[in-house]
Amino acid sequence: MSAHSLKDDFLDRAQHALGQDFLRRAVRKTTDRLRDGRAQAVKEAGQFDAWRTALSDARRRAIGRLDAVLRVFVERASAHGVQVHFAADAAEACAIVVELARAKGARLAAKGKSMLSEEIELNQALEAACVEALETDLGEWIIQLAGERPSHIILPVVHKPRAEIRELFEQHGGVSLSDETKVLAGYARDRLRAEFLRAELGITGCNMAIAETGAVALFSNEGNGRMVSTLPKTHIALMGLERIVETRADFADLMRLLPRSATGQRITTYVNVLHGPKRSAELDGPEELHVVIVDAGRTQQLADRDYREALACIRCGACLNACPVYSTVGGHAYGTVYPGPIGAVIEPLYARDDERRAELANASTLCGACHEACPVRIPLHDMLVSLRQANARQGRGDRTELTLQRVAARAMAVPFVYAHGAAVARWFGRFVSSNGAWPRFVLHHTPVLHAMARQRVLPEPPARAFRDQWADLVRDERRGADGR
Amino acid sequence: MDAESFYARIATALGGPSPALHLPPPRARALPATVSVPQRRVWAAAAAERLRSVGGSAEVVLRSNLAQRVQELIGESSVVRVAEHLLPSEILPVLAHATVCSIVEPVAWREACAAATWGVTDANAWIAETGSVLLCAQRDRPRATSLLPRHHLVVVPMDRVIASLDEALDAMADTPSQWLLVTGPSRTSDIENDLTIGVHGPAVLHVLVVDEETA
Numbered sequence: 001m002s003a004h005s006l007k008d009d010f011l012d013r014a015q016h017a018l019g020q021d022f023l024r025r026a027v028r029k030t031t032d033r034l035r036d037g038r039a040q041a042v043k044e045a046g047q048f049d050a051w052r053t054a055l056s057d058a059r060r061r062a063i064g065r066l067d068a069v070l071r072v073f074v075e076r077a078s079a080h081g082v083q084v085h086f087a088a089d090a091a092e093a094c095a096i097v098v099e100l101a102r103a104k105g106a107r108l109a110a111k112g113k114s115m116l117s118e119e120i121e122l123n124q125a126l127e128a129a130c131v132e133a134l135e136t137d138l139g140e141w142i143i144q145l146a147g148e149r150p151s152h153i154i155l156p157v158v159h160k161p162r163a164e165i166r167e168l169f170e171q172h173g174g175v176s177l178s179d180e181t182k183v184l185a186g187y188a189r190d191r192l193r194a195e196f197l198r199a200e201l202g203i204t205g206c207n208m209a210i211a212e213t214g215a216v217a218l219f220s221n222e223g224n225g226r227m228v229s230t231l232p233k234t235h236i237a238l239m240g241l242e243r244i245v246e247t248r249a250d251f252a253d254l255m256r257l258l259p260r261s262a263t264g265q266r267i268t269t270y271v272n273v274l275h276g277p278k279r280s281a282e283l284d285g286p287e288e289l290h291v292v293i294v295d296a297g298r299t300q301q302l303a304d305r306d307y308r309e310a311l312a313c314i315r316c317g318a319c320l321n322a323c324p325v326y327s328t329v330g331g332h333a334y335g336t337v338y339p340g341p342i343g344a345v346i347e348p349l350y351a352r353d354d355e356r357r358a359e360l361a362n363a364s365t366l367c368g369a370c371h372e373a374c375p376v377r378i379p380l381h382d383m384l385v386s387l388r389q390a391n392a393r394q395g396r397g398d399r400t401e402l403t404l405q406r407v408a409a410r411a412m413a414v415p416f417v418y419a420h421g422a423a424v425a426r427w428f429g430r431f432v433s434s435n436g437a438w439p440r441f442v443l444h445h446t447p448v449l450h451a452m453a454r455q456r457v458l459p460e461p462p463a464r465a466f467r468d469q470w471a472d473l474v475r476d477e478r479r480g481a482d483g484r
Numbered sequence: 485m486d487a488e489s490f491y492a493r494i495a496t497a498l499g500g501p502s503p504a505l506h507l508p509p510p511r512a513r514a515l516p517a518t519v520s521v522p523q524r525r526v527w528a529a530a531a532a533e534r535l536r537s538v539g540g541s542a543e544v545v546l547r548s549n550l551a552q553r554v555q556e557l558i559g560e561s562s563v564v565r566v567a568e569h570l571l572p573s574e575i576l577p578v579l580a581h582a583t584v585c586s587i588v589e590p591v592a593w594r595e596a597c598a599a600a601t602w603g604v605t606d607a608n609a610w611i612a613e614t615g616s617v618l619l620c621a622q623r624d625r626p627r628a629t630s631l632l633p634r635h636h637l638v639v640v641p642m643d644r645v646i647a648s649l650d651e652a653l654d655a656m657a658d659t660p661s662q663w664l665l666v667t668g669p670s671r672t673s674d675i676e677n678d679l680t681i682g683v684h685g686p687a688v689l690h691v692l693v694v695d696e697e698t699a
Binding site for chain 2 (some may be wrong): 002026029030033035064065066068069071072074080084086092124136137138139142155156157159161162165182185188189192193196197210211212213214215221222223226227230232239241246247248249251252254258261265266268270271272273274275276277278279282284285293295299300302303308324327343357361375
């Protein structure tokens with residue numbers, strides 16, 4: 001995963017994002033729209049919380065006996081002709097797909113949107129084997145033409161203005177287009193249609209598998225997922241090992257919650273549930289359906305009780321839209337495949353020795369909005385706190401800030417030291433706060449303080465500390481009570 | 485990695501292998517008592533409203549008017565359609581110029597679908613909860629009929645209108661190669677959050693629900 005190793009840190013990338021006006025407006029507009037859509041859908045549904053409870057239970061149940069559930073899925077999927085493969089890590093998953101491509105003599109693989117494919121960097125592996133990997137989701141295709149990374153789980157290209165998209169298409173096709181969405185989408189439709197018909201291989205992700213019927217389910221709005229799972233002779237679905245529910249009833253809850261949580265839709269335009277390749281008598285559909293079940297760090301997460309629940313995630317993106325940090329800086333600042341609160345939790349768990357991913361636990365205000373929005377109630381904010389604790393224990397992070405926090409912790413434990421220390425800090429704070437006497441650049445070069453001040457606007461301390469006001473408050477309260 | 489090693493990895497992570505999961509094979513539930521026609525009409529109205537809210541369209545048509553309505557919609561446009569036994573016989577003369585899945589080879593079929601303006605299908609069900617059309621793939625109902633043409637016309641009898649997604653899941657008991665819900669035309673908001681209809685899939689989804697005059 002070399003391309004994922006991050007050079008600068010989150011704060012640098014966030015600072016960079018904050019300097020880009022279009023990006024800031026676009027990210028805010030997107031997260032607002034999706035959050036409002038979800039809120040509307042919750043209101044209309046009425047029994048949203050009952051569904052949440054049911055799906056939360058269903059996901060945890062399946063993950064709690066995942067080996068047994070996968071066995072049933074594999075047995076039943078195989079019974080209707082699905083060929084199942086198992087990959088321990090990203091390299092093995094890519095090798096399996098590349099080998100299939102070779103065996104089929106494939107030159108073009110048309111791809112549906114898959115975050116797992118981003119995660120294992122499948123496109124690079126296919127290109128290295130001289131197989132063209134073509135993204136066909138409109139947003140993903142634009143990302144691919146631009147040589148970038150998705151910035152949102154479900155709307156990958158929100159950070160790009162339409163004029164840039166037009167230029168990309170004009171360069172790609174040697175044509176002249178207008179900025180209208182219809183024109184741009186129409187160009188993509190025409191260009192990609194021929195490719196769907198030409199591709200020997202269709203590659204998709206898997207939103208969820210259903211053990212009971214041995215099915216792989218794909219949710220989509222554009223229809224490219226249907227194209228790549230219908231037209232090429234071979235369809236490969238990449239599946240994270242945790243993407244499974246046990247029964248159709250569990251799947252019903254998912255159908256109701258995933259679209260509402262993601263975009264506020266009652267249901268996505270297409271819900272495509274596949275039980276194997278086409279039957280011999282059928283006129284169309286793939287002749288082979290391969291499912292590649294991928295671990296790539298997930299069993300590590302499963303083994304860790306503190307974070308196991310994060311495997312219940314259904315990848316709806318609701319936590320991104322709810323997060324004040326994400327909706328301010330956007331996805332690229334995280335520098336990882338999965339951004340936002342869920343990314344800050346699972347990315348460090350996938351690669352525990354990666355310092356740059358570990359710091360993402362700080363990319364949060366711990367407000368808990370992610371937990372509130374989560375359709376399967378993953379306690380993301382608790383996990384972020386626990387990741388921060390782990391980081392501190394391992395001595396990660398800014399040394400000065402860590403030392404400051406340690407000193408503060410000691411001081412707070414002794415009332416006398418705390419009271420006097422706070423008085424000194426309050427006096428000192430008047431100079432270094434946002435309206436204080438010290439200019440910011442001085443602050444940024446002051447030893448010890450720069451660590452605190454780098455990304456924070458320090459508030460002006462109040463004239464009287466809360467603990468000094470406390471005695472008055474208690475007295476007032478008593479008087480009020482006596483006066484009754 | 486072989487299957488057993490993979491399961492063993494998971495079992496280790498879980499702290500030991502899980503007991504075998506005995507899931508009964510999928511079965512359709514016992515059919516509910518016969519649903520009255522007025523009830524189906526109420527569901528059809530709900531389905532139509534929900535389908536319209538996502539850019540699709542729907543109308544109730546009396547069987548006696550069906551052929552005329554299909555003629556008005558499709559006229560002489562190029563058409564592909566599912567096998568005759570899935571469609572009301574009244575509309576077959578109007579679709580006489582259609583390419584029919586039951587008499588062509590796969591390559592010719594795909595080309596016909598890619599070139600057609602309309603694809604005409606039936607539906608296994610039409611669902612009030614979401615306005616979704618359920619299509620289970622089979623020899624006589626190939627997938628491309630509802631995928632490649634720019635317009636998709638669904639002709640569904642009133643007695644296939646159902647209340648909820650739960651009932652639609654019954655059709656999964658037979659594990660069709662594809663169990664597909666279609667709810668409205670293809671859409672994307674990928675470009676600056678601007679909603680556009682008709683990206684890869686059909687840009688028009690129109691449902692004709694056929695009402696028998698007798699009820």
